[in-house]
Amino acid sequence: MSIDSDTLIDWFDTVGRDLPWRRPECTAWGVLVSEIMLQQTPVARVEPIWHEWLARWPKPSGLAASSQGEVVRAWGKLGYPRRALRLHAAASAIAEQHGDVVPADVDALLALPGIGAYTARAVAAFAYGQRAPVVDTNVRRVVARAVHGAGDAGPPSNTRDMADVEALLPRSESRAARLSAALMELGALVCTARTPRCADCPVFDGCAWQHAGRPAYAGPAKPVQKFAGTDRHVRGLLLDVLRGTSEPVEKPRLDVVWSQAGQRDRCLDSLLVDGLVEQTADGRFALPGEH
């Protein structure tokens, strides 16, 4: 009783989505850009922006040659805009240290800004066909149910989670890479968080959760992320003003987005510290590197 890799790969070949970064002609750079954009952001919102980016910046050196401000503006409202800055920095490192070619080595990928345990292995597997445990929230949920018979994944433990997935991967490099994509797709389309579509599941017969009678999740409650009124909210409002203008703005233009001066100023300062905002010589505010 376990996940049969052949069955799952066949299912993926049949019903997997035809996403642009999965096409054979997509470059490793295209895969990397997609993985960064998809960090905590749904596919539907990423897809149009990804097309814009790849048309505008087909190679890392192109992105590196643009200003940080242009990159943050092109990021639009994908959220967590520090990702845009880190991707810009990663592109510079790739252009300067890797001959404008995305590295295939996991350790080299991990050394790039904004690339952690998941993204490094996702690029190695999806762009270069390597055998590497690709563990995201979808895979963690699939493994928790199908392998461990739990209703959902508990708190992440990178070492344990990667070992779990490693044990599922076929020996063949290319098959392992395909299974990695299939596991993620299963979690995204069938083995979903709220209402899993078990009737459509290709590995239903081997699922430990089914055999256990579908017990409810028994682990610790997941922390709820508030948003309204948080610094994240205010930072987003401030940055949205600067995204919408080509010229630097006076501080009063920023002050109107949030009534609490203390929080507002703290957030503006944090944006300056993060390098998402710059102050011009005459005291106005703008996206970085454009003035």
Add this chain to the structure above:
DNA sequence: GACCCGTGGTT
């Protein structure tokens, strides 16, 4: 490990 970092669609 705890906490922080955006945004918007779905239930």
Add this chain to the structure above:
DNA sequence: TAACCAAGGGT
């Protein structure tokens, strides 16, 4: 409608 959820990473 409030809560949940979405291909995580950095400190």
